[in-house]
Amino acid sequence: MKHESKDRFSAAFPHAFVHPDACVPASTLIGIGVCIGPTVVLGESNVICDGVSIRGQVHMGDRNYIGSHVTIGGFSRQRIRPSPWDEGGLTGGSIEIGSDCLVFEHANIHSPMRGVTKLSNWVSIGAYCQIAHDVKLGSYVTIAAHSAIGGYCIVGSFGNLGLHVALYPRIVVGSLGMVGMKAAVLHHVPPGTVVVGCPARYLKANLRGMERAGFTDDERADLMSIIEGQTLSQTARVREILSEFDEAVESSRSTRKILMTGNKATNG
Numbered sequence: 001m002k003h004e005s006k007d008r009f010s011a012a013f014p015h016a017f018v019h020p021d022a023c024v025p026a027s028t029l030i031g032i033g034v035c036i037g038p039t040v041v042l043g044e045s046n047v048i049c050d051g052v053s054i055r056g057q058v059h060m061g062d063r064n065y066i067g068s069h070v071t072i073g074g075f076s077r078q079r080i081r082p083s084p085w086d087e088g089g090l091t092g093g094s095i096e097i098g099s100d101c102l103v104f105e106h107a108n109i110h111s112p113m114r115g116v117t118k119l120s121n122w123v124s125i126g127a128y129c130q131i132a133h134d135v136k137l138g139s140y141v142t143i144a145a146h147s148a149i150g151g152y153c154i155v156g157s158f159g160n161l162g163l164h165v166a167l168y169p170r171i172v173v174g175s176l177g178m179v180g181m182k183a184a185v186l187h188h189v190p191p192g193t194v195v196v197g198c199p200a201r202y203l204k205a206n207l208r209g210m211e212r213a214g215f216t217d218d219e220r221a222d223l224m225s226i227i228e229g230q231t232l233s234q235t236a237r238v239r240e241i242l243s244e245f246d247e248a249v250e251s252s253r254s255t256r257k258i259l260m261t262g263n264k265a266t267n268g
Contacts, residue, residue: 031068040073043099056111061099067127068105072097076110076133076151093134098123104145107131113151120157138175140213154248156191156241158213160206170252174245176209176223188249188258191241192223195259202259 016030021038024030029047036048037055043062048054052066056073066072073095093112098121103109107125109117110133118136125131126145135149138157143149147165155161156175163181173179174191183200192210194203205227210220215237222238225231233239249258 037073049105057094058097059094060097061101061121063099064097064101064103066103067107070103070105070107070109072103072109073111074108076113093117098139101125104129110135110151126163132169144181152252154252156244156248158209160209168256171256172245172248172252174248175241176206176213178206178209187256188245188252190227190258191245192227193259200259 015032016034018024018030018034018036019038022036023041024036025042025044027045028042031048031050031052033051034048035053035055039056040054040058042060045063046060047065049066049068051069052072054072058073093115095109095111095117097119100122101119102124104125104127106127107129109131111117112134115134117131117134120137120139120141122140123137124142126143126147128146129143130148132149132151132153134152136154138155138159140157141155141159143161144163144165146163147161149155149167150169150171152170153167153172155173156177158176159173160178161173162179162183165179165181165183165185167173167185171185171188173185173189176192177189178194179185179189179200180194180196180203182198183196184198185195185200189195189200192206194206195201196203205224207220210223215223219235219237222233222235223241226233226238226242233242
């Protein structure tokens with residue numbers, strides 16, 4: 001439901017501002033100095049801590065925690081000063097945040113330039129992270145503190161990025177992909193793999209991630225054999241993960257390569 005008026009909100013939260021056109025349920029917990037714009041729609045039981053700014057077209061689900069001084073809906077540099085090669089102009093879009101997400105202190109989530117910036121359910125974003133325009137994060141993605149995710153990047157479900165990770169724009173990290181701390185990722189990361197270093201290189205299969213995601217023995221063996229380049233996919237779940245990765249790489253319009261794995265891995 002909407003707050004009936006600015007006066008009503010001010011009486012309930014004298015140290016914050018919610019635009020009277022914003023949709024903010026009474027179950028929302030709002031801290032000091034919060035600013036919520038007119039086109040924001042929040043679900044039930046969200047916690048919005050001190051100093052948070054939420055503006056632009058933002059749709060948020062239920063039971064999310066937004067830490068102190070987070071900015072959701074900030075403009076990217078490209079939105080403020082477009083480049084002459086931006087085809088078709090910058091049409092903008094919306095930020096979609098699912099339910100049960102955690103966004104910790106001082107993180108910044110940019111508005112898209114012409115599509116959607118999306119956080120699926122159960123996403124965790126660490127303190128001081130930068131999530132650029134048009135990024136898409138799958139369910140159960142974890143991004144540790146001080147990481148920077150370039151524009152148009154896609155991280156598949158159960159992806160895990162360590163401290164101080166940097167993703168080059170338009171990079172795809174496949175489902176169950178894990179990136180070690182301080183890695184600089186310049187190429188697409190295949191599903192179920194662990195990459196480390198600067199630039200990032202293949203290290204091993206992400207067996208712990210497969211376990212956490214509830215893979216059966218057959219599914220784990222199937223993905224392992226594909227990572228090692230031995231067989232084609234035999235199980236439906238792995239086929240779906242590989243199909244999603246291929247579609248994401250194609251949609252990213254990136255000229256970056258896919259990191260080699262298993263016996264094909266190189267230092268290049």
